[in-house]
Amino acid sequence: MSGSKINVAKQAIEYIKNNLHPEMILGIGTGSTVNFFIEQLKEYRHKFAGAVSSSDASSILLNENGIEVFNLNDVIDIAYYIDGADEVSPENCLIKGGGGAHTREKIVASASNEFICIVDQSKMVNLLGAFPLPIEVIPESRSLVARKIISMGGIPTYRTGFITDQGNHILDISNMDISNPAALEALINNIPGVVDNGIFAANKPKTVLVSK
Numbered sequence: 001m002s003g004s005k006i007n008v009a010k011q012a013i014e015y016i017k018n019n020l021h022p023e024m025i026l027g028i029g030t031g032s033t034v035n036f037f038i039e040q041l042k043e044y045r046h047k048f049a050g051a052v053s054s055s056d057a058s059s060i061l062l063n064e065n066g067i068e069v070f071n072l073n074d075v076i077d078i079a080y081y082i083d084g085a086d087e088v089s090p091e092n093c094l095i096k097g098g099g100g101a102h103t104r105e106k107i108v109a110s111a112s113n114e115f116i117c118i119v120d121q122s123k124m125v126n127l128l129g130a131f132p133l134p135i136e137v138i139p140e141s142r143s144l145v146a147r148k149i150i151s152m153g154g155i156p157t158y159r160t161g162f163i164t165d166q167g168n169h170i171l172d173i174s175n176m177d178i179s180n181p182a183a184l185e186a187l188i189n190n191i192p193g194v195v196d197n198g199i200f201a202a203n204k205p206k207t208v209l210v211s212k
Helices: 002-019 030-048 056-064 102-110 139-151 181-189
Strands: 025-026 051-052 079-084 111-118 131-137 155-156 170-173 195-196 208-209
Touching: 002 030, 002 079, 002 208, 025 030, 025 102, 030 056, 030 079, 030 111, 051 056, 051 111, 079 102, 102 111, 102 131, 102 195, 131 139, 139 155, 139 170, 181 195
Parallel strands: 025 051, 025 079, 079 111, 111 208
Antiparallel strands: 131 170, 131 195, 155 170
16 A cells, blocks of 8 residues: 555656746645655755645654745745545545544645645545545534534544544544535535535545556
8 A cells, every 4th residue: 555655646746846946835735645745755845945734743744854834824825735535536526534634634725726636546436425524623513513414314423532733523424425525515514613524625636646
């Protein structure tokens, strides 16, 4: 598995390396595939200004590899956002959030000019939903959101012992009909107490690179 992740990380480097320039800011996602990408990226760290990170874990790894990390509030333009996914549909819609970082991932993706998703072949699916859909919730609203999800046909499971970088909780939803990802993404995000959910339809990637 690590071989395929290294392979697709190298594909992403090939995709962006000729466009890097000293003022460029990259957006960097979270997860094991992205960790391989950061390892590859350190060779090019002098060719761009730095990165906006989607998680504390990625920020630490970027710093360890000599890449400056910027706060999104201090950045005007992000050229590319590079991140993995838990599932990718034929239309490039995603489920993300297995690592619990999907809220910040979606923010950085939306701020970027181009979202590049890097995955191994096992993440490509015909229909989203076999992987549980993560929903980040404000702690006080967790039971309320869970009841709303049950009324929509989903089965929520509280991710015990896990706190997001924003200090919130995660509900992982199974048995959900995600045949219309964009509509469901909006519907769930309208539930009071939901911070964001792991469907990436409004902010889906322009480019999906799959390990060879």
